[in-house]
Amino acid sequence: MAESTSNPLHPPLPDGIVPEEVVIRTEKRWLMIMLAMLAVMLAVIVVSAIMGALHPASNVEVIDPTTLHLQGEFVESNLGTAVEPDGSVTVRIIAEQYEFVPRCLQVPVGTPVKFRITSADVIHGFLLPDTNVNTMVVPGFVAEVRTRFAKVGDYVMPCHEFCGLGHHGMWAHVRVVPREQVGKPLERVTCATQ
Numbered sequence: 001m002a003e004s005t006s007n008p009l010h011p012p013l014p015d016g017i018v019p020e021e022v023v024i025r026t027e028k029r030w031l032m033i034m035l036a037m038l039a040v041m042l043a044v045i046v047v048s049a050i051m052g053a054l055h056p057a058s059n060v061e062v063i064d065p066t067t068l069h070l071q072g073e074f075v076e077s078n079l080g081t082a083v084e085p086d087g088s089v090t091v092r093i094i095a096e097q098y099e100f101v102p103r104c105l106q107v108p109v110g111t112p113v114k115f116r117i118t119s120a121d122v123i124h125g126f127l128l129p130d131t132n133v134n135t136m137v138v139p140g141f142v143a144e145v146r147t148r149f150a151k152v153g154d155y156v157m158p159c160h161e162f163c164g165l166g167h168h169g170m171w172a173h174v175r176v177v178p179r180e181q182v183g184k185p186l187e188r189v190t191c192a193t194q
């Protein structure tokens, strides 16, 4: 075929050399495929964030990690689940090497729950599988996540940010219980069993 269309200005290419127009056409096709992949991946991120109600922190709240146990919102007596006067629930937690304090939390089903969590030492992660609760816990800052549990049950709560040699053992439990088990407004709640 090369002989039948031979042109002195365009001699046939040696074996193994791809003509320039074929290279350009192929590159354009791969460019389109790559752009389509990027668009799909971006769409997956946006759609899953919307469907999962994930959202970045709406505010920046600082706290002194060296005095958590001495004063303020995160003193030991103030940790755990607290029922607010409006019936919603606030859960305060400290993450530290290598445990969440308190280790077991009880929250009511079908009620707005606000987790407020901070770290006493290094960066930890707070994650409740199959919910929109997923945040980093950075020393010096208060992470706040709001959610509502649709059904009763137990959630295991792993630290999901590597925080040191004991990281793999840093687990806690969130126990979602019927509304009436959580108590009256301003009453503090603890797990019956750890």
Ligand SMILES: [Cu+2]
Residues within 6 Å of the ligand: 124, 125, 159, 160, 161, 162, 163, 164, 167, 168, 170
């Ligand atoms: Cu950890």
